[in-house]
Amino acid sequence: MTSAPPESRDRIYRSPMALIGGFLLLVIIGWLGVDAVVSGSGRTPWLALAALILLVPLVSAFTLRPAVFANNDRLRIRNPFRVIVVPWGEVETLRSGYSNEVLSKAGVKYQLWAIPVSLRGRKKAARQTARQASGRGRGSSRGLGLFGGGMHTDALGGRTPLPEGPTRAETDKIMDDLRELLEARTKAETSQGEVTVRWAYEIAGPAVAGAVLLAILLAVG
Template sequence: MSKDRIYRSPAGLAGGVLLLALALWLGIDALVAGEGNTPWMALAALLFLVPLIAAYTVRPAVFANDDRLRVRNPFRVIVLPWGQVASFRSGYSNEVFTESGDKYQLWSIPVSLRARKKAARRETRRASGGGQGRGGLLGGLGSLGGAGSSDGADGPVRAETDKVMDELREALEARKPANTSQGEVTVRWAYEVVAPAAAGAVLLAVLLGTG
């Protein structure tokens, strides 16, 4: 099996690390210095908030290789052999559709309307001979399984997440017929996120209920 290419949101990672650091700093301070029920409230809040913050910021990722696409969303992990992928769609969010009609959002590849407008302005300037800039959140992504990026030196300027989706579409077209790309779609719930968050929510509710 070929090595996975990993697609994540640097902005989500940076924001998640900052939020986790803040939550841990405040929570640990309350655990150590708090009085009465405060340490217990802090513990419950940490159990509830830390898994959720991590789930929505640090955890999301898309892993792709020559055989399959693995989508790690906040609460589920979806493994899709290329043979089971029907298409990708980019609207207000980026999504993958299976041959059976199921739809899964790609949390780690967020749509940025601002980036699309910026890319459209750069494309307008490039088309009029004003030059072309480079950059973006997910820059530096190479090809997957021999499929090159659709944004070549003479191609249209695209937002970075749109270029990622183009790359995934090219990989789908190249790898879908392969024998090693066949199989069943599997979905696993992320109990490592759900369990502590649920425990924290229950403990928090009990503490609030008992005063």
């Protein structure tokens, strides 16, 4: 009897800025909330406690939680309130517009919260591409670079060839990597299966409880 092949190792994609921002927000919320619970008087400690129960899960959900895990068999998307597992065989396409999305063959769209689109990053990449093209043009007209390619001066004063191809924003590079993986693995036997969706009750439950408690305290106050 042959054993099933081991699952390939996940590539993990997360937003560094979201992680940093989420950590700082949690520190501020925790500091203010704990101080109000310990030092407050009257209803203040209860209001602060309810706010903590509401805000900590929500901030964690939208900043620390989102991640995308990709291996040779499937794409696992951990969004704020759901975990979606999409085998590569069920992925129709990966789209990038104002957000990065996965479109399943059933026509259902799933947003990749962990890979946000950076319009600023795209503009920066476009400017770099334009500068590279300009440098190649000048280098070619002066006969610089191997096979007529452009050259630029580095920090040490040396001349090195300009990189080939257009510059891409970081999140666009990630989507390119995922598209390559999709193209390579979409017909593989181990990449077939059904899309599964699981709701993150461990996030929604405390947040709802905190919201209800806060509403009750405000209503009776």
